Amino acid sequence: MASFDDHPVLRDQRELHLSGTARQAHRWRPYAYAVGLVAVTTLVGLPLRSFIDPTNLVMLYLLAVVLAALRLGRNPAVLVSLLGVLAFDLVFVPPYNTFAVADAQFVLTFIALLGVGVLISTLTAQAREQTRAAQERTTQTRTLYELSRDLSMVLDPADAARTVMAHIERVFCGNATVLLAIGKSLEPIPHSSGFDLDEHEGHTAAWVYDNGQPAGVGMEMCSAAKGIYLPLNSTQGVVGVLGFQPVLPVLNTSEGSEAAVPADQAVPLTPEQLRLLEAFASLTAQALTRIELAREARQAQLLRESEKLQSALLSSISHDLRTPLASITGALSSLRDDAAYLDETARTLLVNTAWEQAIRLDEFVGNLLDITRLEAGVRKVQPELCDVQDLVGVALERLGERLEGRELVLDVPDSLPPVPLDLPLMAQALINVLDNALKYSPVDRPITIKAEATDAGLRLTVADKGPGIPEGDATRIFDKFYRVSRSAEVTGTGLGLPIGKGIVEAHGGRIWAANQKGGGAAFTILLPAKDSSTSPVAEGIP
Numbered sequence: 001m002a003s004f005d006d007h008p009v010l011r012d013q014r015e016l017h018l019s020g021t022a023r024q025a026h027r028w029r030p031y032a033y034a035v036g037l038v039a040v041t042t043l044v045g046l047p048l049r050s051f052i053d054p055t056n057l058v059m060l061y062l063l064a065v066v067l068a069a070l071r072l073g074r075n076p077a078v079l080v081s082l083l084g085v086l087a088f089d090l091v092f093v094p095p096y097n098t099f100a101v102a103d104a105q106f107v108l109t110f111i112a113l114l115g116v117g118v119l120i121s122t123l124t125a126q127a128r129e130q131t132r133a134a135q136e137r138t139t140q141t142r143t144l145y146e147l148s149r150d151l152s153m154v155l156d157p158a159d160a161a162r163t164v165m166a167h168i169e170r171v172f173c174g175n176a177t178v179l180l181a182i183g184k185s186l187e188p189i190p191h192s193s194g195f196d197l198d199e200h201e202g203h204t205a206a207w208v209y210d211n212g213q214p215a216g217v218g219m220e221m222c223s224a225a226k227g228i229y230l231p232l233n234s235t236q237g238v239v240g241v242l243g244f245q246p247v248l249p250v251l252n253t254s255e256g257s258e259a260a261v262p263a264d265q266a267v268p269l270t271p272e273q274l275r276l277l278e279a280f281a282s283l284t285a286q287a288l289t290r291i292e293l294a295r296e297a298r299q300a301q302l303l304r305e306s307e308k309l310q311s312a313l314l315s316s317i318s319h320d321l322r323t324p325l326a327s328i329t330g331a332l333s334s335l336r337d338d339a340a341y342l343d344e345t346a347r348t349l350l351v352n353t354a355w356e357q358a359i360r361l362d363e364f365v366g367n368l369l370d371i372t373r374l375e376a377g378v379r380k381v382q383p384e385l386c387d388v389q390d391l392v393g394v395a396l397e398r399l400g401e402r403l404e405g406r407e408l409v410l411d412v413p414d415s416l417p418p419v420p421l422d423l424p425l426m427a428q429a430l431i432n433v434l435d436n437a438l439k440y441s442p443v444d445r446p447i448t449i450k451a452e453a454t455d456a457g458l459r460l461t462v463a464d465k466g467p468g469i470p471e472g473d474a475t476r477i478f479d480k481f482y483r484v485s486r487s488a489e490v491t492g493t494g495l496g497l498p499i500g501k502g503i504v505e506a507h508g509g510r511i512w513a514a515n516q517k518g519g520g521a522a523f524t525i526l527l528p529a530k531d532s533s534t535s536p537v538a539e540g541i542p
């Protein structure tokens with residue numbers, strides 16, 4: 001906790017906490033210093049009395065007045081002026097040791113000393129007060145800025161409450177608590193053990209919550225409480241209550257021992273401090289409102305997304321499951337019912353159609369299963385060091401017949417270092433990207449697979465000479481069930497790329513799509529190298 005004297009807010013609070021004998025002693029101390037100051041000034045001037053003119057010696061008293069005004073305040077400085085006039089008359093104006101004045105012109109000196117003393121002390125006291133007020137304003141602005149900065153970063157109501165409690169306890173001398181409105185009741189956030197939230201304090205807080213008015217010690221309502229309770233008023237009503245209980249400071253008494261301030265005499269906060277505490281409450285209420293609105297927006301977004309997902313899933317299932325099923329059923333029913341009328345070629349054609357559609361169905365269900373397993377964390381990545389040639393080889397082998405008649409340009413150097421990856425899974429990701437290149441680019445155009453080692457790891461690019469990705473869709477094509485509208489004539493599920501993305505990201509890598517300058521799409525997979533300290537995610541990738 002900050003020391004009292006370093007902090008204007010704490011210092012003021014200590015002054016307010018002074019009470020009883022301690023307050024009396026504190027109040028009279030400057031006057032005692034004032035008397036001492038006059039005595040010291042007189043003692044300093046005494047040896048000079050015989051060879052310095054008294055009207056010049058009066059300057060010593062003026063100096064004492066200025067000192068008193070600067071250090072002790074206005075009234076002690078006025079006392080120094082008055083006592084200074086008397087001491088000057090007694091000690092320095094002939095005849096000495098009597099208040100009689102031999103020369104009447106000294107009366108003017110007395111009046112000037114008194115007048116200048118009062119003027120200086122008034123001006124100095126005003127300057128002191130202005131400095132104090134400016135200092136206080138600066139401190140208040142800084143503390144409010146610090147609180148609003150810290151509150152702007154929190155995303156949870158309990159964190160906001162903890163932040164404001166920490167700030168209050170740092171700025172004021174006391175303990176704070178926040179009670180948040182949950183449903184219709186008030187729930188306290190765990191606070192420092194110093195805050196005494198007993199039944200009576202709880203009732204006061206509840207009253208503040210119900211009435212939206214401040215209450216507690218030093219206030220009109222519930223003044224018997226130990227703390228001050230302020231409502232956290234937001235545009236949506238009272239969202240909670242901020243409580244503050246001053247800690248009664250231990251004072252050093254004149255005897256050098258320590259004495260606690262009696263609780264009944266403690267004044268909790270000055271009006272300025274109360275205003276600061278209210279500003280704290282208002283910032284907290286704003287932060288809580290912001291957090292609540294952000295939560296509602298997130299929920300609405302989630303709801304929208306899940307609705308979108310549901311409708312995409314429905315349309316995908318209705319199309320991608322029903323179309324092949326209809327084809328299979330049609331082919332099988334022809335084979336069963338019309339077998340007598342079908343020649344060998346027609347039968348083969350029907351069987352092939354049913355076979356192709358069954359494979360398509362199998363792929364779709366397989367894709368759905370893959371993505372579900374990946375998302376549910378059932379299928380975990382088990383990386384092993386693999387050669388990139390092996391990865392590409394496995395993917396091409398599994399694509400098998402689909403590559404027939406297609407020109408493939410392979411740029412996969414032997415010198416590439418092995419990369420830690422889960423071969424079957426990563427091969428699936430590469431297959432999905434390659435399958436798209438085969439589906440979406442003309443059969444007579446080449447597909448390039450390029451692998452290179454970079455600082456960030458292995459960079460694998462699959463480029464084709466197809467229509468490319470429409471502007472604005474480069475990120476969306478990685479969303480589940482998202483298909484570019486012009487691809488409607490090509491069969492697909494909108495799941496290939498999200499599965500690939502899931503696999504690559506599970507390896508700590510990144511995948512993205514871009515259009516090539518000469519036309520066509522390029523899909524890049526970046527995988528972290530063995531012992532790579534830089535994650536590809538952190539590399540400035542689009």
Ligand code: ADP
Binds near residue numbers: 467482521
């Ligand atoms: P789909 O089953 O539709 O191919 P994907 O998730 O694999 O699903 O791809 C999503 C969409 O991205 C595709 O519908 C297609 O419009 C677009 N796309 C993917 N790869 C390419 C590519 N190489 N060239 C052009 N468009 C592509």
